[in-house]
Amino acid sequence: MKKLTEKYKQWLLTRAINESRRKNHKKGNRSQITLSQWRRNFVRNLSQEEIENELTPSLLKNGVKISPPEIFCLDKNFEEVAFLISELRRIPIRSGKLKSSNNPAVNIFRVTKDTRYIDFRDIKEISPAAALVLAAEYDRARRLSNQPLFTILIDEWDPIVRKRLDDIGFFELLEVDNEIENSETDEDVAIQKFISGNLSDTEGSDKIIIAVNKLTKTLTEKGEIVLNSAVGEAINNACAYAYPDWHKFSSPVTKQWWLTGSADVSNRRLKIVMYDQGLTIPVHFPETKKVEILSLLGGDDDGEVIKKATKLDRTSTGEKQHGKGFQDMKDSIELNNSGRMRVISRNGHYIYEKGQKESSFTNSFPLHGTLIEWEIGVED
Amino acid sequence: MTMVINIAEEFSSHPAGRYRKDGKFSGEKFRDEILVPALKSGETVTVILDGVRSYGSSFLEESFGGLVRVSGLEKSELKKHLIIEAQDEMYETFQRRALKYIEDAKVG
Numbered sequence: 500m501k502k503l504t505e506k507y508k509q510w511l512l513t514r515a516i517n518e519s520r521r522k523n524h525k526k527g528n529r530s531q532i533t534l535s536q537w538r539r540n541f542v543r544n545l546s547q548e549e550i551e552n553e554l555t556p557s558l559l560k561n562g563v564k565i566s567p568p569e570i571f572c573l574d575k576n577f578e579e580v581a582f583l584i585s586e587l588r589r590i591p592i593r594s595g596k597l598k599s600s601n602n603p604a605v606n607i608f609r610v611t612k613d614t615r616y617i618d619f620r621d622i623k624e625i626s627p628a629a630a631l632v633l634a635a636e637y638d639r640a641r642r643l644s645n646q647p648l649f650t651i652l653i654d655e656w657d658p659i660v661r662k663r664l665d666d667i668g669f670f671e672l673l674e675v676d677n678e679i680e681n682s683e684t685d686e687d688v689a690i691q692k693f694i695s696g697n698l699s700d701t702e703g704s705d706k707i708i709i710a711v712n713k714l715t716k717t718l719t720e721k722g723e724i725v726l727n728s729a730v731g732e733a734i735n736n737a738c739a740y741a742y743p744d745w746h747k748f749s750s751p752v753t754k755q756w757w758l759t760g761s762a763d764v765s766n767r768r769l770k771i772v773m774y775d776q777g778l779t780i781p782v783h784f785p786e787t788k789k790v791e792i793l794s795l796l797g798g799d800d801d802g803e804v805i806k807k808a809t810k811l812d813r814t815s816t817g818e819k820q821h822g823k824g825f826q827d828m829k830d831s832i833e834l835n836n837s838g839r840m841r842v843i844s845r846n847g848h849y850i851y852e853k854g855q856k857e858s859s860f861t862n863s864f865p866l867h868g869t870l871i872e873w874e875i876g877v878e879d
Numbered sequence: 880m881t882m883v884i885n886i887a888e889e890f891s892s893h894p895a896g897r898y899r900k901d902g903k904f905s906g907e908k909f910r911d912e913i914l915v916p917a918l919k920s921g922e923t924v925t926v927i928l929d930g931v932r933s934y935g936s937s938f939l940e941e942s943f944g945g946l947v948r949v950s951g952l953e954k955s956e957l958k959k960h961l962i963i964e965a966q967d968e969m970y971e972t973f974q975r976r977a978l979k980y981i982e983d984a985k986v987g
Contacts, residue, residue, distance in 0.1 A: 699896030721969035
């Protein structure tokens, strides 16, 4: 038997690769592969060290950096966050072509100018709601491709941003151990790990409400039950109306809802956030012909459409209207001394705040889906 | 004779959703599998709301309004034979809602 020298091993490897290429070429497959294939074939097999030491430098050198906004908050910086989410949604679907070489061990780290990555180091502040939307997007991509997405240079992220993403369960989606010490941050906001589902379920939301309320002591027992009833209605709306079979989505969806909660301990305020990636209220809700026409025009008055949806008379409009449980949601605000409910759906933004006149407006950039946030405090 | 149904103990402490397709503990399931059979037994039925951790309007309307809308029971009969009870004050809101859903329900 011929001795396997290094040179001979390389020759065998090259021959095998060339043979494989010839076969692929005959089938009409070029040696270039799509970004999703690349991830499927290679990235999931890489260790964290390989990602950090080999893939990351290649990405930084050759890839296209997507810069998230410094303030990753739907309240303070909605348009930029929504734009980033939209960009992120393109990553798993878009086919980036990779250069090929004879040695796969080298080739896998060669990234072309089409390869896009998000540099989380740019984020200096992240809100619970925006973190949930981000996590949902990564969860969606993970479910659709059956593998986790990856991120780079985690050690260089802002510690509080990293802690919040860790709390919400972001690193579990990446299948990465985030070894950050609580002492590294001076965080007074505790975020609950998100839950997700595709059926009406109020047991998980109850646990989240109890957990955050234990920290803030904001709600009475009745307040917990009323809030959980409201959240349950939001979840039920997502299950019943957000993903109808008749709607053609512009990108694949997993028909899930996502939920988290956060406790601002020093200010004794809690937040519960629910998000779905469905067709949105302005698309679904046809209360009047006028609203329907406005809706079809492309979001000129989405804020007004949401406001009308929340006023639906739940006992007289039949049972197939989106927004049937909005009164429950408003009740959960009215019960407390201080509270605010916010609904963002496509381009629309609606705010219902205790003691204030309800308001709505329309953003120039849409959110993929519907986000409902309850924020409750002990006093104004 | 009175039959007592404690929702938290005999159905779920976390009921949610309108239809069976919505989830495991929907209003449709509670109505069809527990409430209607109890009412059809001819006894007076007392439903205890206490102990449950969520009462969304979808669940309540389908459970109680659905008795008239879907199951075809007469409102006058329900007034005689169905008692919806809130032992703790915190469940009175849901009691009022359930009664209103019956009152507002229209057949078919």
